[in-house]
Amino acid sequence: MFSDRVLSIELSGIRKIFDMAQGNVINLGLGEPDFQPPPEAMEAIHEAVKEGYNKYGPSKGFPELREAIAQKFSEYGNFSANNVLVTTGATEGMLTTMLALLNPGEEVLYPNPGFVTYRPHILIAGGRPVDYPLMQENEFMPTQEELQKRITPRTKAIIVNYPNNPTGGVIDASHIKMIIDLAEDNDLIIISDEVYFHLTYDSPPQTFLGKYDKVIFVNSFSKEFAMTGWRLGYLIAPSEFIEQIGKMHYYTVACPQSPIEYAAMVALQKSRYYTDMMCERFRARRKLIYELLKKIDGVNPNMPKGAFYMFPRIELNADPRDIVMETVKRGVLCTPGEAFGSAGKRHIRFSYAASEENIKKGMEIFAEVIEKFR
Ligand SMILES: Cc1ncc(COP(=O)(O)O)c(C=O)c1O
Known part of the structure; x- marks a missing residue:
């Protein structure tokens, strides 16, 4: 009934994670600024x-x-x-x-x-x-x-x-x-x-x-x-x-x-000023999430130079997809690197388009999850 074309593609893995998220979550899975458009x-x-x-x-x-x-x-x-x-x-x-x-x-x-x-x-x-x-x-x-x-x-x-x-x-x-x-x-x-x-x-x-x-x-x-x-x-x-x-x-x-x-x-x-404002906010959050991730043993973050994503490598004998599942279950949304292709499979993506408070809470919970998988 359906074309080979449509059957050759699947809905993105990111959607599946978001569908799991219900209620009051800390969203570090977002691919968009957490700001409203310029007034x-x-x-x-x-x-x-x-x-x-x-x-x-x-x-x-x-x-x-x-x-x-x-x-x-x-x-x-x-x-x-x-x-x-x-x-x-x-x-x-x-x-x-x-x-x-x-x-x-x-x-x-x-x-x-x-x-x-x-x-x-x-x-x-x-x-x-x-x-x-x-x-x-x-x-x-x-x-x-x-x-x-x-x-x-x-x-x-x-x-x-x-x-x-x-x-x-x-x-x-x-x-x-x-x-x-x-x-x-x-x-x-x-x-x-x-x-x-x-x-x-x-x-x-x-x-x-x-x-x-x-x-x-x-x-x-x-x-x-x-x-x-x-x-x-x-x-x-x-x-x-x-x-x-x-x-x-x-x-x-x-x-x-x-x-x-x-x-x-x-x-x-x-609204040029508005992009500059967001960029400054993201710069501060980048530093915060990088430092928090760096403290977690077995997690090797890169210092990102652009956009608003961290893509740390997980250097534990555990599947990052299981780590993501457990993190999402505990109310923190993030995305397995594999959703972006096979070469991402040792990684997890965190978006830091989120408040400082949520980044801190989210990283606390993520550190507990990593402890469990150690
Ligand atoms: C790399 C990249 N390209 C394109 C897009 C899609 O952008 P748009 O909202 O303009 O369709 C995104 C959205 O997340 C993106 O991350």
């Missing part, structure tokens, strides 16, 4: 609805918003509205990109561990997902050797994601160059998911944008302005990519949500 953006939605922004808008997004996005990134290249597609979140942007790029059997490299949509999106589009490992020893950046040996004549594109979910890793300039050199040599498209672009703690963001002519830069208002439920994102790419991906986008969603586009425009003009 002026919330006001703007009311205004937009009253002013009549309740109809279909241009399929690729309001020209003023596309232009504002192009201008925001002008230090990285000479972009105009023609280089921008406004999407219903990075999620739709990534799926329609895959649908526009892939012929059956063409291969796409994607990170393992990595964000949960990459593999299903490649499969839905008829492509062949080929994962490459990210290891803690290498600060969760790929090595040239690991990438090179996975490239075949059928490889069409590589997905990269920095700042990274689930590891908190960021990429440095030499790895960006290594990946671009490989892409150039093998005629690959780089799809760079940079939804955490604004959340780096030790250095300014390093981006693929503007560094290679076949980059599709994926971004979102979700994390930057704590608007995850508003579902607005965007792509920046050469205009011929935008034209073709724009067709898939039109037949998938018709157009972005008009009142949300209006509010996003206001946020771009007025």
